Amino acid sequence: AQRVTQPEKLLSVFKGAPVELKCNYSYSGSPELFWYVQYSRQRLQLLLRHISRESIKGFTADLNKGETSFHLKKPFAQEEDSAMYYCALGGYNTDKLIFGTGTRLQVFP
Amino acid sequence: DTAVSQTPKYLVTQMGNDKSIKCEQNLGHDTMYWYKQDSKKFLKIMFSYNNKELIINETVPNRFSPKSPDKAHLNLHINSLELGDSAVYFCASSQDGSGSKSPLHFGNGTRLTVT
Numbered sequence: 001a002q003r004v005t006q007p008e009k010l011l012s013v014f015k016g017a018p019v020e021l022k023c024n025y026s027y028s029g030s031p032e033l034f035w036y037v038q039y040s041r042q043r044l045q046l047l048l049r050h051i052s053r054e055s056i057k058g059f060t061a062d063l064n065k066g067e068t069s070f071h072l073k074k075p076f077a078q079e080e081d082s083a084m085y086y087c088a089l090g091g092y093n094t095d096k097l098i099f100g101t102g103t104r105l106q107v108f109p
Numbered sequence: 110d111t112a113v114s115q116t117p118k119y120l121v122t123q124m125g126n127d128k129s130i131k132c133e134q135n136l137g138h139d140t141m142y143w144y145k146q147d148s149k150k151f152l153k154i155m156f157s158y159n160n161k162e163l164i165i166n167e168t169v170p171n172r173f174s175p176k177s178p179d180k181a182h183l184n185l186h187i188n189s190l191e192l193g194d195s196a197v198y199f200c201a202s203s204q205d206g207s208g209s210k211s212p213l214h215f216g217n218g219t220r221l222t223v224t
Contacts, residue, residue, distance in 0.1 A: 032210050043113075044152075044199065044215040084150060090210055095164055097213060099144075099152040 002027050004089040006100035013077050014108050021072040021103045023061075023087030032090040033070040035061055036099070039083045047072075047085070057081070077107045112136050115200045115216035122190055123224055130185045130219045132200030139205060140164070141183035142213065143175060146197040158183055187221075195223045 003026040013019055025031060035047040048056045050063040050070060061072045070087060087100040113134045122128050134141060142165075143155040157165040158177040172188040187194060197218045203211040 034212065036213075043217045044201075044213075046212040046214075049212065086152060092210065095157065096154055098154065102150045102152070104150075 002089060002091070002094055002096065002098055004087050004098055004100040006085075006087050006103050008103045009101070010104045010106065012106040012108065015079055016076050019072075019074045019077045019081070019105065019107075021085050021087075021105065023070045023072065023100060025068050025070065025087075025089045027068075027089060027091055027093075029091045029093035031063070032092070033061070033063055034088040034090070034097070035059070035070075035072050036086045036088055037083050038086070044086070077105075079107050079109055081105060082107045113200055113202055113214050113216040115198075115219050117219060118217065119220050119222075121222045121224065124190055124192060126190050127186070127188045128190060128221070129187070130198055130200075130221075132183050132185070132216055134181055134200075134202040134214070136202055136204075136214060138202035138214070139180060140203045140211075141177065141180070142201040142203070143183065143185050144199040144201060144215075146199060146218070148196070152199070156183075156185075190221075190223045192223050195221055197221070 005024045033050040037047045038044045059074045086102045090097040115132045140159045142157045146152045155169050156175045160180045161177045174186045176184045197220050199218045200216040201213040205211050
């Protein structure tokens with residue numbers, strides 16, 4: 001089964017605090033994992049993907065196949081990081097990209 | 110030079126009406142998609158087309174009919190609208206034939222409200 005889980009609907013932190021948005025997946029094959037972000041009144045856009053192994057806007061995510069996780073992390077949150085974050089799962093055995101239920105990140109000043 | 114554009118941005122209509130949402134992409138991508146985002150922000154794929162051919166057709170009522178006149182356009186027609194159809198509908202495109210590996214480029218969404 002192809003499934004992605006984001007256990008937190010809402011994550012609230014203060015500016016400067018570390019952030020970790022959790023994502024777990026279930027997939028029988030080689031997964032492709034993505035994080036998408038939707039800022040207020042803007043379109044959904046790609047933040048990063050696991051094969052790129054890059055840091056975007058200070059965010060990183062490491063694919064942990066043992067724990068079937070792809071958590072999104074940032075050491076110091078900024079107010080402009082406040083947005084809706086979606087973890088998405090695809091792979092070589094599927095045509096579908098499915099999304100988790102999303103986590104709303106609120107960063108307070 | 111908008112990459113993926115949808116019209117209209119807002120659509121308010123009454124139950125039982127028929128409406129269409131249009132989508133166009135100028136990225137030269139082969140594959141286009143429709144996703145539905147419900148009131149809880151849950152995002153679910155509805156359809157995908159690769160070069161005008163239907164690839165994915167999720168469990169969607171047959172009142173929803175996608176139409177792809179060419180690979181740059183994917184329209185969504187909805188018949189006999191119901192209250193439960195109220196949602197934000199997102200069009201997206203990807204470079205190759207599988208959105209499961211390539212990043213998706215999304216439109217701004219169409220907020221449909223059925224009264």
